[in-house]
Amino acid sequence: MIPSERLKGIEAFVCSADAGSFTTAGARLNLSSSAISKSIARLEARLGSRLFDRTTRRLALTEAGAAFYETCVRVLAELADAEAVLAAHRSEVVGRIKVDVPVAFGRMRVLPLLLGFAEQNPNVRPNITFTDRLVDVIEEGVDVAVRIGTPTLWPDALGHRHLGTERVIFCAAPAYLDRHGVPATVDDLATRDCILYGRADGSTIAWRFCDAAGVVEQRTMDGRIVLGSAEAQVEAVKAGFGIAQLATWLIAAELALGELVEILPGQATEGLPLHLVWPRSRQLSPKVDALLEVLTEGLRVE
Structure with missing residues (x-):
């Protein structure tokens, strides 16, 4: 429990520092100098x-x-934020809200939640952008962003919530495996056709492997086809062009239908972390607070 004495004088101190005089601070706080x-x-x-x-x-x-x-300024701001968030629960969810999401994950996993949110809150007007680049949330006026990837350092101005981590597996179409055989070891993958994800700068996303001790390492593979779209990767693998390492959320339907099958299940690893990110100042808005709760519940990875 925080002793009440620690809070005494804080407001007067901050106001005096801002005003530059005890007299002006007193006038602002309705106290004598x-x-x-x-x-x-x-x-x-x-x-x-x-x-x-x-x-x-x-x-x-x-x-x-x-x-x-x-x-003191930071503590007082956080107290004000906490009070405003509580008050926001009593306010109406209304107005424009800008949301930025990754392209594939956004279309497949986030968009249904956003449409449901809009249906439940008809006075909300969502503006949803789909991009795989790193968006500057504050500079671009984004209210809530969904991010897949490892952050460098979260600025103090951003709130963030970790929702879990992807699971990535190796997979191929049954027809491809019938023609080329099922890889029995990691080394066998080097003799197969690899379908890789490529970045705009020409580099590719390395594949992740577990060694005998369970430690994950990364290897850059030689790809038969390199694609700048995760959904295009899925289509190429389904068409029998080779093997890919993909997140399970991306291919859940294909696995269920048998259009793709998992190979080397012992090599399934964690992928990238999933976060919600928002400007702390906008968490005070009822619409942002409500959307954060919907996305947290709908996207959390156990």
């Missing part, structure tokens, strides 16, 4: 540090004061 000055003095005594350099003309933060100010 004397009351503000005493509150700051008590805070400094409790912290054992001087927070302001006081002059006759203006207050200036000390080095310790500047560091403490940054922390």
Whole structure:
């Protein structure tokens, strides 16, 4: 439990730092300048540090004061955000909402959830973009983004939620395996036709393998066909052109129908992580908060 004393003087301190004087801070908080000055003095005594350099003309933060100010501003903002999110649950879900999703995953897994959300909330007007590039959520005005991939570092301005990790398997069409035989080992894959995913820069996505100790390693394969679309990969494999390593969410229907079969099941590995990402400032909106809950429930990977 946080002692209540730790919160005393914080608002007066932040307001004084912003205003540059106790008098102006007092006017903003409906307190006398004397009351503000005493509150700051008590805070400094409790912290054992001087927070302001006081002059006759203006207050200036000390080095310790500047560091403490940054922390206080963040804490107060998070408290305000938490209160606003709770209040948002009592508000109407309405207005435009911009959502960015990966192309294949977005069409197959996210779009049905978004359409259901729109049906349940007729006053919401979704704007959905499909792209596999890394979108700058804040710069491009995105309210919620679905991302597949490993993040470098999440900026403080972004909220994020990990929903799980893909499972990737090796698969082929039965007709291809009838012609070329079922690979019995990882080394056999090098003698088969590989259907690879290619990036715009000409590189390809490496395949993931488990060694005898269960450690996952990556290998760049020589592909017979390289495609810049996961859905095109599926079609090429179904047509009998070779073997691919694909996420199970992408080929669930084909596996169920027997159009594709899993090979080397011992080599099934985790793929890329799945995240929801949003600007923290927009989480205050009822529509964003509601959509995050729908996508979390519908996309979470157990």
